[in-house]
Amino acid sequence: MSLTFEFASPAPVPVAAPDRVTLFVDVILPLPLPKLYTYRVPYELNDNVVIGGRVIVQFGAKRTLSCIVAAVHETPPKEYQAKYILEFIDDAPVVTQPQLKLFRWISEYYLCTLGEVINAALPAALKLSSESRIQLHPAYLTDGSPYPLDDKEQRIVDNLRTEGGKALTFTEVGDVLGVASFHKVIKSLMQKDIIFLFEQLADKYTPKVVKKVRLAEHFVTMAAVEQLFDTLASKPKQIDVLLKYLQRVPVHHNEHLNNQGLEKAALTSSPHLSPSAVNTLIKNGILEQFDQIVSRFPLDENPLAQMPFQLNEAQTTARDEVMTLFNQKNIVLLHGVTGSGKTEIYIDLIRQALDGGGQVLYLLPEIALTAQIVTRLLRVFGSRLGVYHSKFSDNERVEVWNGVLSGRFQVVVGVRSAVFLPFDSLALLIVDEEHESSYKQYDPAPRYNAREVALMIGNFQGAKVLLGSATPAVETFYMARQGRYGLVSLTKRFGEAGMPEIELIDT
Structure with missing residues (x-):
């Protein structure tokens, strides 16, 4: 007679739930304040904390500011109840550890606050506040953007268009979207060169714009150029302008050069050419006039433009x-x-x-x-x-x-x-x-x-x-x-x- 014994499986040992960690951050506000302020990190955003990154916080009753995370810890402040961080702007630091060390030295050596150093160090477009303003970028108004827009981005762009070029404060942007957390939308639009940001009306971005001209598209081919010269045979001043343009922009070698065009001043300021002839060619649709935003310095696009020189x-x-x-x-x-x-x-x-x-x-x-x-x-x-x-x-x-x-x-x-x-x-x-x-x-x-x-x-x-x-x-x-x-x-x-x-x- 065989006996069969059934042994009960041992009850599973319950796995202890991981301790819920509450993080706090010390932030540098861009204000002349004698100390850092501590804010609480929402638990679901613990993994987003980056030292040197920007966060949005509420300071005072109504004011919101962007500030720099200087330290992360688990110690709540004793003097006041820490407010929650409203939003994380950056996934990576915009201020490095060597910079933070330097900023601390500057504040101590030159007897000022860290906030004053940050305010001087960061470009205004990296400092966001409830009074910051946005405006459509001139390049977007003329050329559009190759990047798709989501619903929130499109609503902001549409609102800026209907305002006839008027700027919107961040408070007004929040009202347009009906949400409190919108700073990542602003950041995305800035990265797409659709808007630019400024702090005061006096800081409004005024790009350097040059007027340029180019041949109308249907006159770019060699056959069309030859026919054009035959048509203008009785108008030598206009022919002189065209010859000068073709000399500076040799479309007969490369038609794509015409897209870049030539500065209008190169034709109108020449003592040998007639400004009225240039304007007549534009009026008759032979030349096209367009505006182009250029850098204030002639930045070179060549990755390595070596210029040989010899030291004596x-x-x-x-x-x-x-x-x-x-x-x-x-x-x-x-x-x-x-x-x-x-x-x-x-x-x-x-x-x-x-x-x-x-x-x-x-x-x-x-x-x-x-x-x-x-x-x-x-x-x-x-x-x-x-x-x-x-x-x-x-x-x-x-x-x-x-x-x-x-x-x-x-x-x-x-x-x-x-x-x-x-x-x-x-x-x-x-x-x-x-x-x-x-x-x-x-x-x-x-x-x-x-x-x-x-x-x-x-x-x-x-x-x-x-x-x-x-x-x-x-x-x-x-x-x-x-x-x-x-x-x-x-x-x-x-x-x-x-x-x-x-x-x-x-x-």
Whole structure:
């Protein structure tokens, strides 16, 4: 007789539910406040928290602001009940850890708040508030957009169109959509170049627009051009205009060149051509006139537009001395007389830094940053060069900011505010005309000196700093003479140019 025993299966041990973690973030508000404020993260958004990213919070009874996440922790504030974060704007940091370290140093050294530093550092288009305004981008009004729009985006665009170009505040955008969380919709429209953002009416983006002309599409082929010349045989002034256009825009070699056209001023300002003949051709439909938004600097589209140049003997010697001193010191003063060719030495050093995989910041005083020097640098570095200048709109400055973050711009030439850009692997900083007073910010706070900030960035990131001047600041020259900085001198002008004669006259 066999016995069969049935053993009961052991009861499953209940799995403990994971502890619900409540996160808090300390944020830097773009306001002159003496401390950071703590906000609570909605549980379902715990995975979205990014240090250095922007979030939307309520500050006060009605005001909403974008701010930067400085820290994430699980400790609630003791003095007040933490409000919830309203919305996360960014999936990745727009402010890097090296920047946050630099901003803290600036606030301590120049006796201001972190909020004042953030307010000065971030382009206005990265700072959103309930009083921010949006407007349709001029490029969208003329060319449209290749990107599809969802329902919310289309409602905003339709509302901006019906308002006849009037801007909408963020509060009004919320009313149009009937929701409180709409900032990602704004961000999406900005990324599609459909709208631009500004803080005050005075900051409204006014793009640089040039009037251009091109041949009407049905006159582009060779047969049509020949027939056109036969038709205009009795109108020599109009033929002269057409010949000039075809000389500058050779559509007979490539018909697609006609799409770019030619600046109208190239025809109307010529002493050998008649402006009325140009206008007659436009009126008769032979030439088409159109507007084109252009950059305020002639940015080159070639990825690597190398321009060969050769350093002379004095420049080569100075370059080698700088490199030797960089092995011993982090800061070197290049004391070169006006016209000695310091810029060529800078370019050679920038090339070497880029070849080593580093980033480069080239600072210039406001008055020295001209289209001429930008064009010169573009011929060497092509689209790797970014320009950060007060003549650019807020949206253009954001493009440079994001270009540095993504690695698109490895070299940036800019004025004093360029020290705030999100570099994280700088190899070289160049401060040209380091004695200039325009490197000093006087008002509002932070009242910083970009030269001193550049020295601290070099210290934080392990980068070399080259100070250049024909007339160094007293304190800089003293540090070089004392051996704290390296010192390299260029005493002769480039080429055969001589120094001016100086005579002291006792009056």
